Amino acid sequence: MKQTLKVDKKIFQDAVKFYGTVLNLPPLASKIYSYLIFDFDKVGITFDEFVEVFSASKSSVSTSVSLLLNLQLIVDINKMDERKRYFFANDDYKRIRFEKIVQKMKDELKLMDDLKNFRGNENKEAEERNEAYKALLNKSIITIQESLNKL
Structure with missing residues (x-):
């Protein structure tokens, strides 16, 4: 062969x-x-x-x-x-791969919210960094989902 x-x-x-x-x-x-x-x-x-x-x-x-x-x-x-x-x-591997990435980002957002609710208030600087990171995750999720819809 x-x-x-x-x-x-x-x-x-x-x-x-x-x-x-x-x-x-x-x-x-x-x-x-x-x-x-x-x-x-x-x-x-x-x-x-x-x-x-x-x-x-x-x-x-x-x-x-x-x-x-x-x-x-x-x-x-x-x-x-x-x-x-x-x-x-x-x-379909591209779709599958990015759907998994989106799910991991959503899971991380949920974990961050759960931790925030558990610990209560923390210092303002750390909270601002966390909010900026969450905004980045949310924006990335939206961008990837919009691109997935085009595939």
Whole structure:
């Protein structure tokens, strides 16, 4: 089996590093995800190709693919005339990623309000900084949600 995708090694290495860091992925999972980014024609990549391209054990590839599926970074399909599963980068990953970011910001706002209610009044300077931070979070939430609506 030969490699299905044409991959630029420098861009691939940059993507592996970026997604490994940003999405907190282990090295092989980051490589698999980055490789799928190069599937511009959406032909799909089989499990066996991952094993061969990355010279990795089936167990390691299976663990990484399962992680990526659970994180909704990739999707899989079975073609009608074949038993093999084909994997693709999830086109909705941007939406999913930013929805999670918005939820974390909302959770942080709630926690800040709960802490403020618990402690009561504190010094004015600290309260002003907290309010400025909350305003930044709220503005960011609105901006991200408006952009998500356009996706």
